[in-house]
Amino acid sequence: MLISPSILASDFSRLAEEVRSIEEAGADLVHIDVMDGSFVPNITLGAPVIKCLKGKTKLPFDVHLMIDEPIRYLDDFAAAGADIITFHIEAATDTEATIAKIKELGCKPAISVKPNTPAEAVFPYLDDLYMVLVMTVEPGFGGQSFMHETMPKVRAIRDEITKRGLAVHIQVDGGIDDKTVYDAKENGADIFVAGSYVFKAKDRAEAIAKLKNA
Numbered sequence: 001m002l003i004s005p006s007i008l009a010s011d012f013s014r015l016a017e018e019v020r021s022i023e024e025a026g027a028d029l030v031h032i033d034v035m036d037g038s039f040v041p042n043i044t045l046g047a048p049v050i051k052c053l054k055g056k057t058k059l060p061f062d063v064h065l066m067i068d069e070p071i072r073y074l075d076d077f078a079a080a081g082a083d084i085i086t087f088h089i090e091a092a093t094d095t096e097a098t099i100a101k102i103k104e105l106g107c108k109p110a111i112s113v114k115p116n117t118p119a120e121a122v123f124p125y126l127d128d129l130y131m132v133l134v135m136t137v138e139p140g141f142g143g144q145s146f147m148h149e150t151m152p153k154v155r156a157i158r159d160e161i162t163k164r165g166l167a168v169h170i171q172v173d174g175g176i177d178d179k180t181v182y183d184a185k186e187n188g189a190d191i192f193v194a195g196s197y198v199f200k201a202k203d204r205a206e207a208i209a210k211l212k213n214a
Contacts, residue, residue: 001211001212002028003029003194003208004028004171004194005022005027005030005031005195005204006032006033006194006199007019007031007033008031008195009195009196009198011199012045016057019053019056020056022059022198022199022204023057025198025205025207025208026205026209026212028191030053030059030062031062031064031173031195032053032062032064032082034064034065034066034077035066035067035140036068038067038068039066039068039091040139041140047073047077047079047080050063050081053081054081060083061081062084062193063082064086064112064173065088065091066088066091066112066140067087069092070088070098071087074101074102074105075105077107078102078105078106078107083107084107084110084130084131085102085110086131086133086171087111087112088111088113089111089112089117089121089122095111096125099125100128108130109128109130110130110133111125111131111132112132112133113153114135114139115135115137115138115149118153119153119160122157123160126161126166127164131168131169131191132157132168132169132171133170133171133172134170134171134189136172136173136176136184144174146176148180151187154170155187158187158188159188161188169190170190171189171191172184172189172193176211177194177211178197178207178210178214181214194211
């Protein structure tokens with residue numbers, strides 16, 4: 001189990017310190033939500049902020065692009081220091097080209113699906129992916145409640161990965177805490193994005209440990 005705290009829930013005025021805090025608390029990755037105000041109704045940060053953060057932590061950068069036509073900006077995010085680049089299948093007009101471009105840039109490719117997108121949408125691309133991100137809330141804002149109805153999709157994707165003998169991770173993002181993590185894990189998820197649960201905790205190390213021990 002890998003824990004990827006989302007900096008969307010952090011104090012942006014102290015971003016470098018916040019990232020160092022989760023590294024010291026035992027996080028495995030740092031999840032960076034990039035929103036454009038078009039694909040989702042919110043705007044967060046871009047490649048320049050990621051570039052500034054890159055030297056402040058040893059954690060891999062798990063960059064989640066919630067933007068239209070993500071292929072246009074892949075060069076920028078790779079150059080800024082992204083290690084994993086996740087894009088939404090609903091936002092790309094050429095999914096294969098987007099995956100190929102991410103690989104060409106030396107990053108690990110991942111596809112994300114919104115709650116109403118069927119599991120089968122990602123099946124044609126599994127052989128070329130490092131990870132599938134299943135959104136367990138509607139993307140755009142942090143602090144939402146976990147949607148248990150997305151779990152059959154996680155299970156369907158895990159079953160397909162297992163059937164093909166692939167080493168593809170499944171990440172879940174949205175409403176993850178020390179209770180919902182069990183449901184997600186049992187259905188086949190192995191990377192967990194937790195924003196508010198980690199960053200709002202009095203003891204971040206304890207919060208991360210509870211997720212890992214689920």
